[in-house]
Amino acid sequence: MKVAYLGPNGSFSEEAALKTFVDSTIDWQLCGSILEVLEAVGDRKVDKGIVPIENSIEGTINITADGLLANNLFIESEVIFPVSLRLLVNEGVQLEDVQEVWSITPALAQCKEFIRENQVKTKEFDSTSSAAKALKEQGRIDAGAIASSAAARLFGLQIASTKVQDNGENHTRFLVVGKRSADVLPFHKRNKIMLLIAPALDQSGVLSSILNVFSALSINLTWIESRPTKKRLGTYHFFIEAETGKDEAKTGKALKILRAFGHEVQVLGSYDTNRL
Numbered sequence: 001m002k003v004a005y006l007g008p009n010g011s012f013s014e015e016a017a018l019k020t021f022v023d024s025t026i027d028w029q030l031c032g033s034i035l036e037v038l039e040a041v042g043d044r045k046v047d048k049g050i051v052p053i054e055n056s057i058e059g060t061i062n063i064t065a066d067g068l069l070a071n072n073l074f075i076e077s078e079v080i081f082p083v084s085l086r087l088l089v090n091e092g093v094q095l096e097d098v099q100e101v102w103s104i105t106p107a108l109a110q111c112k113e114f115i116r117e118n119q120v121k122t123k124e125f126d127s128t129s130s131a132a133k134a135l136k137e138q139g140r141i142d143a144g145a146i147a148s149s150a151a152a153r154l155f156g157l158q159i160a161s162t163k164v165q166d167n168g169e170n171h172t173r174f175l176v177v178g179k180r181s182a183d184v185l186p187f188h189k190r191n192k193i194m195l196l197i198a199p200a201l202d203q204s205g206v207l208s209s210i211l212n213v214f215s216a217l218s219i220n221l222t223w224i225e226s227r228p229t230k231k232r233l234g235t236y237h238f239f240i241e242a243e244t245g246k247d248e249a250k251t252g253k254a255l256k257i258l259r260a261f262g263h264e265v266q267v268l269g270s271y272d273t274n275r276l
Protein backbone atom coordinates (compact mmCIF):
# COMPACT_ATOMS: atom_id res chain seq x y z
CA MET A 1 0.00 0.00 0.00
CA LYS A 2 1.26 3.47 -0.93
CA VAL A 3 0.78 6.23 1.64
CA ALA A 4 1.67 9.89 1.05
CA TYR A 5 2.58 12.50 3.64
CA LEU A 6 4.22 15.90 3.83
CA GLY A 7 8.01 15.65 3.75
CA PRO A 8 10.92 15.90 3.83
CA ASN A 9 11.85 13.49 6.65
CA GLY A 10 11.50 15.07 10.08
CA SER A 11 8.02 16.56 9.60
CA PHE A 12 5.22 16.24 12.13
CA SER A 13 3.21 14.50 9.41
CA GLU A 14 5.92 11.86 9.31
CA GLU A 15 5.66 11.27 13.07
CA ALA A 16 1.89 10.98 12.79
CA ALA A 17 2.11 8.70 9.73
CA LEU A 18 4.62 6.31 11.28
CA LYS A 19 2.53 6.00 14.44
CA THR A 20 -0.72 5.57 12.52
CA PHE A 21 0.39 2.99 9.95
CA VAL A 22 2.46 0.37 11.68
CA ASP A 23 2.63 -2.01 8.72
CA SER A 24 6.30 -2.29 7.68
CA THR A 25 5.44 -3.04 4.04
CA ILE A 26 4.07 0.46 3.38
CA ASP A 27 5.58 2.25 0.43
CA TRP A 28 5.87 5.83 1.76
CA GLN A 29 5.59 8.70 -0.67
CA LEU A 30 6.96 11.99 0.66
CA CYS A 31 5.41 15.06 -0.95
CA GLY A 32 6.62 18.64 -1.17
CA SER A 33 3.43 20.29 0.08
CA ILE A 34 0.09 19.47 1.72
CA LEU A 35 -1.66 20.07 -1.60
CA GLU A 36 0.67 17.58 -3.33
CA VAL A 37 -0.33 14.93 -0.78
CA LEU A 38 -4.02 15.53 -1.50
CA GLU A 39 -3.43 15.54 -5.26
CA ALA A 40 -1.43 12.29 -5.11
CA VAL A 41 -4.45 10.63 -3.48
CA GLY A 42 -6.87 12.38 -5.84
CA ASP A 43 -4.92 11.20 -8.89
CA ARG A 44 -4.75 7.67 -7.43
CA LYS A 45 -0.95 7.73 -7.43
CA VAL A 46 -1.17 6.52 -3.83
CA ASP A 47 -3.81 4.64 -1.85
CA LYS A 48 -4.00 6.97 1.13
CA GLY A 49 -2.63 10.22 2.47
CA ILE A 50 -2.30 11.69 5.95
CA VAL A 51 -2.66 15.47 6.29
CA PRO A 52 -3.07 18.01 9.12
CA ILE A 53 -6.53 19.65 9.14
CA GLU A 54 -6.71 21.54 12.40
CA ASN A 55 -4.56 22.75 15.22
CA SER A 56 -5.64 23.56 18.76
CA ILE A 57 -3.92 26.98 18.71
CA GLU A 58 -4.47 28.23 15.18
CA GLY A 59 -7.56 26.37 13.97
CA THR A 60 -8.32 25.04 10.53
CA ILE A 61 -5.67 24.52 7.87
CA ASN A 62 -7.64 25.84 4.92
CA ILE A 63 -5.40 24.29 2.25
CA THR A 64 -6.44 20.89 3.57
CA ALA A 65 -10.15 21.71 3.87
CA ASP A 66 -10.32 23.08 0.31
CA GLY A 67 -7.99 20.40 -1.12
CA LEU A 68 -10.21 17.62 0.27
CA LEU A 69 -13.08 18.89 -1.83
CA ALA A 70 -11.05 19.77 -4.92
CA ASN A 71 -9.70 16.22 -5.05
CA ASN A 72 -12.92 14.41 -4.12
CA LEU A 73 -11.40 12.74 -1.11
CA PHE A 74 -12.99 10.66 1.58
CA ILE A 75 -11.99 10.76 5.25
CA GLU A 76 -11.14 7.32 6.63
CA SER A 77 -9.95 8.20 10.13
CA GLU A 78 -8.73 11.02 12.30
CA VAL A 79 -5.61 11.06 14.41
CA ILE A 80 -4.96 13.54 17.22
CA PHE A 81 -1.32 14.12 17.85
CA PRO A 82 0.47 16.39 20.38
CA VAL A 83 2.81 18.84 18.69
CA SER A 84 5.73 20.54 20.44
CA LEU A 85 7.27 23.28 18.37
CA ARG A 86 10.93 24.22 18.98
CA LEU A 87 13.21 26.91 17.64
CA LEU A 88 16.09 25.17 15.87
CA VAL A 89 19.36 26.91 15.03
CA ASN A 90 22.75 26.06 13.59
CA GLU A 91 25.52 25.18 16.03
CA GLY A 92 26.73 28.05 18.21
CA VAL A 93 23.80 30.36 17.31
CA GLN A 94 22.08 31.99 20.30
CA LEU A 95 18.45 33.03 20.53
CA GLU A 96 19.52 36.72 20.44
CA ASP A 97 21.23 36.18 17.04
CA VAL A 98 18.01 35.07 15.37
CA GLN A 99 16.51 37.78 13.13
CA GLU A 100 14.28 35.56 11.02
CA VAL A 101 12.24 32.43 11.69
CA TRP A 102 11.39 29.92 8.99
CA SER A 103 8.53 27.44 8.96
CA ILE A 104 5.26 26.34 7.39
CA THR A 105 2.51 28.99 7.79
CA PRO A 106 0.35 27.12 10.37
CA ALA A 107 3.42 26.59 12.58
CA LEU A 108 4.40 30.29 12.35
CA ALA A 109 0.79 31.16 13.22
CA GLN A 110 1.07 29.05 16.39
CA CYS A 111 4.07 31.13 17.54
CA LYS A 112 2.69 34.67 17.07
CA GLU A 113 3.64 35.87 20.55
CA PHE A 114 7.22 34.62 20.28
CA ILE A 115 7.56 36.30 16.86
CA ARG A 116 6.16 39.59 18.13
CA GLU A 117 8.17 39.64 21.37
CA ASN A 118 11.44 38.89 19.60
CA GLN A 119 10.62 41.19 16.66
CA VAL A 120 11.78 38.62 14.13
CA LYS A 121 10.85 38.39 10.47
CA THR A 122 9.18 35.27 9.13
CA LYS A 123 9.76 33.22 6.00
CA GLU A 124 7.28 30.62 4.78
CA PHE A 125 8.24 27.09 3.81
CA ASP A 126 6.12 24.12 2.75
CA SER A 127 6.82 22.17 5.96
CA THR A 128 8.62 22.51 9.29
CA SER A 129 11.20 19.98 8.14
CA SER A 130 11.89 21.74 4.83
CA ALA A 131 12.61 24.91 6.86
CA ALA A 132 14.97 22.98 9.17
CA LYS A 133 16.68 21.30 6.22
CA ALA A 134 17.22 24.63 4.41
CA LEU A 135 18.59 26.20 7.60
CA LYS A 136 21.18 23.45 7.91
CA GLU A 137 22.09 23.46 4.22
CA GLN A 138 22.49 27.24 4.11
CA GLY A 139 24.33 27.36 7.46
CA ARG A 140 22.57 30.61 8.31
CA ILE A 141 23.55 32.09 11.68
CA ASP A 142 20.90 34.83 11.71
CA ALA A 143 17.90 32.56 11.24
CA GLY A 144 16.05 29.77 13.03
CA ALA A 145 13.50 27.15 12.03
CA ILE A 146 10.33 26.29 13.91
CA ALA A 147 10.17 22.51 13.79
CA SER A 148 10.28 19.39 15.97
CA SER A 149 12.96 17.95 18.26
CA ALA A 150 13.11 15.00 15.85
CA ALA A 151 13.98 17.41 13.02
CA ALA A 152 16.75 18.91 15.22
CA ARG A 153 18.28 15.46 15.69
CA LEU A 154 17.87 14.51 12.04
CA PHE A 155 19.50 17.65 10.64
CA GLY A 156 22.08 18.14 13.42
CA LEU A 157 20.58 21.44 14.60
CA GLN A 158 20.43 22.80 18.14
CA ILE A 159 17.33 23.76 20.09
CA ALA A 160 17.57 27.47 21.01
CA SER A 161 14.13 27.59 22.63
CA THR A 162 11.47 25.11 23.66
CA LYS A 163 8.99 27.88 24.48
CA VAL A 164 7.91 29.20 21.11
CA GLN A 165 4.28 28.15 20.78
CA ASP A 166 1.58 30.47 22.12
CA ASN A 167 0.19 27.75 24.35
CA GLY A 168 2.00 24.79 25.89
CA GLU A 169 -0.94 22.52 25.16
CA ASN A 170 -0.88 22.06 21.40
CA HIS A 171 -2.53 19.29 19.43
CA THR A 172 -2.92 18.78 15.72
CA ARG A 173 -5.65 16.75 14.14
CA PHE A 174 -4.61 14.75 11.11
CA LEU A 175 -6.95 13.07 8.65
CA VAL A 176 -6.27 9.85 6.83
CA VAL A 177 -7.84 10.30 3.41
CA GLY A 178 -8.57 8.06 0.46
CA LYS A 179 -10.13 8.55 -2.93
CA ARG A 180 -13.86 9.00 -2.69
CA SER A 181 -15.58 5.83 -3.77
CA ALA A 182 -19.07 4.39 -3.93
CA ASP A 183 -18.37 2.09 -0.99
CA VAL A 184 -18.61 4.79 1.68
CA LEU A 185 -18.09 3.37 5.16
CA PRO A 186 -21.47 2.79 6.82
CA PHE A 187 -21.79 5.66 9.28
CA HIS A 188 -23.52 3.64 11.94
CA LYS A 189 -20.27 1.73 12.46
CA ARG A 190 -18.25 4.87 13.26
CA ASN A 191 -18.35 7.52 15.96
CA LYS A 192 -18.15 10.61 13.80
CA ILE A 193 -19.40 11.84 10.48
CA MET A 194 -18.17 14.73 8.34
CA LEU A 195 -20.67 16.49 6.15
CA LEU A 196 -20.37 19.23 3.60
CA ILE A 197 -23.57 21.23 3.48
CA ALA A 198 -24.36 23.73 0.77
CA PRO A 199 -27.46 25.69 1.89
CA ALA A 200 -30.40 25.70 -0.49
CA LEU A 201 -31.04 29.42 -0.32
CA ASP A 202 -29.22 32.56 0.67
CA GLN A 203 -31.78 33.82 3.16
CA SER A 204 -31.91 34.86 6.78
CA GLY A 205 -31.79 32.05 9.29
CA VAL A 206 -30.64 29.36 6.89
CA LEU A 207 -27.60 28.38 8.95
CA SER A 208 -29.58 28.29 12.17
CA SER A 209 -32.21 26.07 10.51
CA ILE A 210 -29.44 23.63 9.55
CA LEU A 211 -28.02 23.65 13.08
CA ASN A 212 -31.50 23.19 14.56
CA VAL A 213 -31.78 19.81 12.83
CA PHE A 214 -28.80 18.55 14.83
CA SER A 215 -29.93 20.09 18.10
CA ALA A 216 -33.49 18.76 17.71
CA LEU A 217 -32.07 15.27 17.32
CA SER A 218 -29.54 15.79 20.19
CA ILE A 219 -26.61 15.21 17.86
CA ASN A 220 -23.46 16.80 19.21
CA LEU A 221 -21.41 18.81 16.72
CA THR A 222 -17.62 18.65 17.06
CA TRP A 223 -16.45 21.00 14.30
CA ILE A 224 -17.97 23.57 12.02
CA GLU A 225 -16.14 25.53 9.39
CA SER A 226 -17.44 27.73 6.64
CA ARG A 227 -15.46 27.99 3.43
CA PRO A 228 -16.14 30.13 0.39
CA THR A 229 -17.49 28.09 -2.53
CA LYS A 230 -15.00 30.01 -4.73
CA LYS A 231 -17.79 30.39 -7.30
CA ARG A 232 -19.05 33.82 -6.28
CA LEU A 233 -18.15 36.28 -3.54
CA GLY A 234 -20.27 35.76 -0.44
CA THR A 235 -21.32 32.16 -1.12
CA TYR A 236 -20.30 29.54 1.42
CA HIS A 237 -20.57 25.89 2.19
CA PHE A 238 -20.15 24.38 5.63
CA PHE A 239 -18.11 21.52 6.95
CA ILE A 240 -20.08 20.06 9.82
CA GLU A 241 -18.65 17.23 11.88
CA ALA A 242 -20.97 15.43 14.24
CA GLU A 243 -20.82 12.63 16.75
CA THR A 244 -23.06 9.90 15.42
CA GLY A 245 -22.66 7.80 18.53
CA LYS A 246 -23.07 4.89 16.08
CA ASP A 247 -26.75 5.73 16.02
CA GLU A 248 -27.74 5.02 12.46
CA ALA A 249 -31.38 6.03 12.79
CA LYS A 250 -30.65 9.47 14.21
CA THR A 251 -27.91 10.33 11.73
CA GLY A 252 -29.96 9.04 8.82
CA LYS A 253 -32.87 11.15 9.97
CA ALA A 254 -30.72 14.29 10.11
CA LEU A 255 -29.49 13.72 6.55
CA LYS A 256 -33.01 13.09 5.34
CA ILE A 257 -34.41 16.27 6.92
CA LEU A 258 -31.55 18.42 5.64
CA ARG A 259 -32.06 17.09 2.11
CA ALA A 260 -35.82 17.55 2.37
CA PHE A 261 -35.13 21.24 3.11
CA GLY A 262 -33.31 21.33 -0.23
CA HIS A 263 -29.78 21.60 1.19
CA GLU A 264 -27.06 19.81 -0.67
CA VAL A 265 -25.50 17.33 1.74
CA GLN A 266 -22.39 15.35 0.97
CA VAL A 267 -20.97 12.75 3.37
CA LEU A 268 -17.19 13.26 3.37
CA GLY A 269 -16.51 10.36 5.69
CA SER A 270 -17.47 8.49 8.80
CA TYR A 271 -14.69 7.49 11.12
CA ASP A 272 -13.29 6.90 14.57
CA THR A 273 -10.75 8.97 16.49
CA ASN A 274 -7.23 7.77 17.35
CA ARG A 275 -5.21 9.65 19.95
CA LEU A 276 -1.45 9.24 19.69
Ligand SMILES: O=C(O)C(=O)Cc1ccccc1
Binds near residue numbers: 011013055106127129
Ligand atom coordinates in the same frame (compact mmCIF):
# COMPACT_ATOMS: atom_id res chain seq x y z
O1 LIG B 1 5.24 20.92 8.57
C1 LIG B 1 5.07 19.83 9.16
O2 LIG B 1 5.94 19.27 9.83
C2 LIG B 1 3.75 19.20 9.08
O3 LIG B 1 3.63 18.01 9.15
C3 LIG B 1 2.56 20.13 9.03
C4 LIG B 1 2.30 20.61 10.42
C5 LIG B 1 2.72 21.85 10.80
C6 LIG B 1 2.49 22.29 12.10
C7 LIG B 1 1.85 21.47 13.00
C8 LIG B 1 1.47 20.21 12.62
C9 LIG B 1 1.68 19.77 11.31
